[in-house]
Amino acid sequence: SQQGEEDPQALSIQEGENATMNCSYKTSINNLQWYRQNSGRGLVHLILIRSNEREKHSGRLRVTLDTSKKSSSLLITASRAADTASYFCATDAGTSGSRLTFGEGTQLTVNP
């Protein structure tokens, strides 16, 4: 079953604007990860936030985690046309094999 639900499903913005994507999940987690997928390609890991962390930064990326609300958000600041891709959250609940459960993704389009 899909634990992560993402919102919005699609987001279209202009270059230079910020993009915010949200992810909700249902069970307790060890960590939550965000991945990026360009059309027809494999996924690339962006950032990981652990259950005892509330906020993390990496370059133009900022991730927050609210375990009481079982939700996370990914903020991309000063977006560029090259940021156009699908973004997925994935939760690691600490189960056997370190399985990840993926959300259905947000399709981000950044218009030049």
Place this chain on the structure above:
Amino acid sequence: DGGITQSPKYLFRKEGQNVTLSCEQNLNHDAMYWYRQDPGQGLRLIYYSQIVNDFQKGDIAEGYSVSREKKESFPLTVTSAQKNPTAFYLCASRPLGTSGDEQFFGPGTRLTVL
């Protein structure tokens, strides 16, 4: 170069045929995973393996089979029992223990049933 390779990139299959998708990694990772992705959807776990000669079913294992005879290889067979196999298949790997929690993905194989 270190990484994960998948072959072929595109695969066409006639109904009733079994096909095998290749996944190889030279990252010395312990765990390997197979996911299925349908258009506009997230990834669903088919099978995973934490160690050679051992593997476990994921959420949608019916109609698929795997083997893990070598640490670097985790081939996926899509059998004729899989009723709707047309999809994008992604292989991933990761080290276990304290080496890191992210998964590394291959470029994917797009399977189309004719």
